[in-house]
Amino acid sequence: QSALTQPASVSGSPGQSITISCTGTSSDVGSYNLVSWYQQHPGKAPKLMIFEVSKRPSGVSNRFSGSKSGNTASLTISGLQAEDEADYYCCSYAVSSPYVFGTGTKVTVL
Amino acid sequence: EVQLVESGGGLVQPGGSLRLSCAASGFTVSSNDITWVRQAPGKGLEWVSVLYSGDSTYYADSVKGRFTISRDNSKNTLYLQMNSLRAEDTAVYYCARSQQLGHGFDMWGQGKMVTVSS
Numbered sequence: 001q002s003a004l005t006q007p008a009s010v011s012g013s014p015g016q017s018i019t020i021s022c023t024g025t026s027s028d029v030g031s032y033n034l035v036s037w038y039q040q041h042p043g044k045a046p047k048l049m050i051f052e053v054s055k056r057p058s059g060v061s062n063r064f065s066g067s068k069s070g071n072t073a074s075l076t077i078s079g080l081q082a083e084d085e086a087d088y089y090c091c092s093y094a095v096s097s098p099y100v101f102g103t104g105t106k107v108t109v110l
Numbered sequence: 111e112v113q114l115v116e117s118g119g120g121l122v123q124p125g126g127s128l129r130l131s132c133a134a135s136g137f138t139v140s141s142n143d144i145t146w147v148r149q150a151p152g153k154g155l156e157w158v159s160v161l162y163s164g165d166s167t168y169y170a171d172s173v174k175g176r177f178t179i180s181r182d183n184s185k186n187t188l189y190l191q192m193n194s195l196r197a198e199d200t201a202v203y204y205c206a207r208s209q210q211l212g213h214g215f216d217m218w219g220q221g222k223m224v225t226v227s228s
Binding site for chain 2: 001003032033034036038040045046047048050051052057087089091093097098099100101102103104
């Protein structure tokens with residue numbers, strides 16, 4: 001099972017919106033609405049930000065939202081803040097794996 | 111407090127074995143799906159193995175036949191037995207909980223470093 005494809009880096013200024021893409025195949029992202037997103041600060045464990053494509057766990061800011069179209073899922077961060085600077089990973093349920101992570105995206109707040 | 115606490119990491123020679131433990135508090139491991147995820151130094155997250163609440167187990171191709179995931183309900187603890195370790199297994203290993211298939215990994219342990227080197 002190959003890793004899902006994410007851009008290596010995305011940047012934005014405070015207050016702006018950014019979108020991170022996560023591209024898979026019809027065997028993972030395209031077949032299931034079971035995509036989750038994780039935020040990871042340096043030296044820390046990942047934190048769940050989105051599950052089932054677009055649902056937010058309790059306590060996660062509504063500035064984070066998720067969507068999916070075909071084989072590509074997306075995470076949008078609106079009103080970008082300095083604390084959002086971190087690595088972000090998508091993860092999908094998959095036919096064969098059963099889970100596969102994305103390659104990861106480093107978000108920089110300019 | 112609801113948490114996962116890992117133990118058992120360290121330095122091991124290539125070909126050696128190591129067992130990681132993941133102790134849960136505040137919830138019952140047998141009622142949840144518990145996954146191991148690893149992260150090599152400077153690299154991304156890699157899914158390793160899962161033990162579903164229904165007792166099914168699955169492994170990434172990279173560890174299949176070498177790693178074994180298991181659970182001790184009396185100790186509310188999950189284990190990852192790692193045999194025939196290779197340099198490429200060097201990583202921080204995290205255990206993580208999913209309360210339902212596809213609901214995401216909503217709780218993570220602090221991570222344990224495993225270094226395979228001579």
